[in-house]
Amino acid sequence: MKSAILVKRNDPRSEDEKNMLQLNELRELAEAAGYEVMCELTQTRHPDRKFHLGRGKVDELAQMVVHLKPDKIIFHNPLSTMQIYNISEICRCEIIDKFQLILEIFATRATTHRSKLQVELARLQYELPRARAVISILKKDERPGFMGLGGYEDSYAQDIKNRMTRIRSELETIQKDNEALRIHRHSKGFSLVALAGYTNAGKSTLFNALVDENVESKDMLFTTLLPTTRSLNVEGRDVLLTDTVGFIEDLPHWMVDAFRSTLDEIFLADVVLLVVDSSEDLENIRKKLLVCHETMWDQLQDVAIVTVFNKIDLIEEDELTERMSSLGYLAPNPVAVSAKSGFGFDELKAQIHDLLPKWERISLSFPMSEKAMSIVAWIFDEGLVHNIKYGKDISIDFEARDKIINKAISLAAELS
Numbered sequence: 040m041k042s043a044i045l046v047k048r049n050d051p052r053s054e055d056e057k058n059m060l061q062l063n064e065l066r067e068l069a070e071a072a073g074y075e076v077m078c079e080l081t082q083t084r085h086p087d088r089k090f091h092l093g094r095g096k097v098d099e100l101a102q103m104v105v106h107l108k109p110d111k112i113i114f115h116n117p118l119s120t121m122q123i124y125n126i127s128e129i130c131r132c133e134i135i136d137k138f139q140l141i142l143e144i145f146a147t148r149a150t151t152h153r154s155k156l157q158v159e160l161a162r163l164q165y166e167l168p169r170a171r172a173v174i175s176i177l178k179k180d181e182r183p184g185f186m187g188l189g190g191y192e193d194s195y196a197q198d199i200k201n202r203m204t205r206i207r208s209e210l211e212t213i214q215k216d217n218e219a220l221r222i223h224r225h226s227k228g229f230s231l232v233a234l235a236g237y238t239n240a241g242k243s244t245l246f247n248a249l250v251d252e253n254v255e256s257k258d259m260l261f262t263t264l265l266p267t268t269r270s271l272n273v274e275g276r277d278v279l280l281t282d283t284v285g286f287i288e289d290l291p292h293w294m295v296d297a298f299r300s301t302l303d304e305i306f307l308a309d310v311v312l313l314v315v316d317s318s319e320d321l322e323n324i325r326k327k328l329l330v331c332h333e334t335m336w337d338q339l340q341d342v343a344i345v346t347v348f349n350k351i352d353l354i355e356e357d358e359l360t361e362r363m364s365s366l367g368y369l370a371p372n373p374v375a376v377s378a379k380s381g382f383g384f385d386e387l388k389a390q391i392h393d394l395l396p397k398w399e400r401i402s403l404s405f406p407m408s409e410k411a412m413s414i415v416a417w418i419f420d421e422g423l424v425h426n427i428k429y430g431k432d433i434s435i436d437f438e439a440r441d442k443i444i445n446k447a448i449s450l451a452a453e454l455s
C-alpha cells in the first residue's frame with residue numbers, strides 16, 4: 040500500500056465546521072486514492088497573508104519524511120511549481136496537491152476508453168502551465184524522476200498541446216455519436232432525467248434501486264466516472280434516467296472542461312435529481328449543495344430540480360425535518376428517500392412526474408385502413424394509450440407530449 044503525509048489547511052478566520060469538512064475531505068480523498076495516511080500536519084493561515092509554509096514547518100516535514108518514509112506528501116492547497124520544487128528538494132519526497140490527488144483517483148477509476156481520454160485530458164490541462172517552469176528548473180539542476188518529468192526538453196509543452204488537440208477531437212467524435220443518440224431518444228418522446236450531486240451522496244445506489252440495474256456503487260469518492268442511462272417508468276411515462284460523475288468543492292475549470300461531456304447529461308436533462316447525503320450535518324449539507332448549484336449554475340436554464348434527501352435510514356425523523364426545512368432555496372422540491380430501503384420512491388416518482396414536460400390528453404377517431412393501423416402503432420410507441428376501439432372507425436384516447444399530439448391530429452385529418 041502507498042503511504043502519505045497530509046498537509047492540511049487551517050484557517051482561523053473561517054468557521055470551524057467548514058474547516059473540518061476540508062480536513063476530512065483530504066483524508067477521504069487520500070484513502071480513496073489508496074494511500075495509508077501516516078500523519079496529518081496543519082498549515083495555518085497568517086492574518087492577511089496567503090498560506091505560508093515557514094522554513095520551520097518544512098524542516099519539521101523533512102524530519103517526518105526521514106522517520107516515516109512516505110511515498111508522497113499531499114498538500115490541500117494548490118502549489119506553484121516553485122513551491123513544489125523547493126519543498127521536495129528539502130524533504131526529498133514527491134509532493135502533490137489536492138488536484139493531482141483527484142487525478143490519481145480518476146486515473147485508477149477510469150476503465151473505458153472515453154473516461155481514460157477524459158482523465159488524460161484533465162491531467163494534461165493541469166500540467167501545461169507547469170511544464171515550462173518545470174523545464175527551466177530541470178535545466179538548472181538535473182533531477183531525473185522529479186514529478187515524473189525528468190529528461191524532457193523544450194518541446195515538452197508543445198507536445199502536451201498536440202496531445203490535448205488529439206484527445207479533444209477524439210472525444211468530440213464520441214460526443215457526436217452520443218448526441219445523435221440523445222436527440223433520437225428525445226424525439227422518440229422520452230424525457231431525460233439526470234442524477235446529480237456531490238460525490239458519495241448515493242446517486243448510483245439510487246439509480247440501481249430505481250431501475251434495478253447493477254451500476255457500481257461503493258463507499259468511495261468518484262466511483263462513477265461515466266454516465267450510464269437506463270429507461271425508467273414513472274407513473275406510466277417512460278423516462279431515461281442517467282447516473283453521472285459526482286461534484287466536489289473547488290473543481291477547477293480545466294477539470295470541469297475535461298468532464299464536460301459527462302456533465303452535459305445533466306445540462307440537457309428535463310429534470311435534475313440533486314442527491315444529498317442527509318445523514319451529514321446541516322453545515323456540510325448546505326456547503327455541498329452550494330458546490331453543486333455553483334457547478335451547474337451557468338448551464339442549467341429552465342430545468343426543474345428535485346432535491347433528493349437520501350440515506351434517511353441513518354437519521355432520526357426530527358433531524359430530517361430540521362435539515363429539510365432549513366435549506367430554503369438551496370433545496371427546491373425536497374423529497375426524502377432511502378436508496379437502501381426503497382423508502383420514498385413513490386413520492387419521488389410522483390414529484391418527477393409533476394415536473395416532466397407536460398403531456399396532453401386527446402381523443403381522435405379516423406377511418407380504419409392499413410395507414411391508420413400504422414398511426415395507431417406509432418401512437419402506442421410515443422404516448423400512453425388510455426382507451427382504443429376498433430370498428431369501421433378507430434377511436435383512440437391517449438396522452439402524449441404536445442408535439443406528438445399535433446402530429447397525430449394532422450395525420451388523422453389526412454385520413455378523414
Ligand SMILES: Nc1nc2c(ncn2[C@@H]2O[C@H](COP(=O)(O)OP(=O)(O)OP(=O)(O)O)[C@@H](O)[C@H]2O)c(=O)[nH]1
Pocket residue numbers: 236237238239240241242243244245255256257258259260261262263264283284285286349350351352353376377378379380
Ligand atoms: N445507509 C444508506 N447508505 C446509502 C444509501 N444510499 C447510498 N448509500 C451508501 O453510500 C455510499 C455511496 O454510494 P454511491 O451510490 O456509490 O454514491 P455516488 O453518489 O454514486 O458516488 P460517486 O459515484 O462516487 O459520485 C455507498 O456505500 C452506499 O452503500 C442509503 O439510502 N442509506
Ligand SMILES: [Mg+2]
Pocket residue numbers: 242243244255256262263283
Ligand atoms: Mg456513483
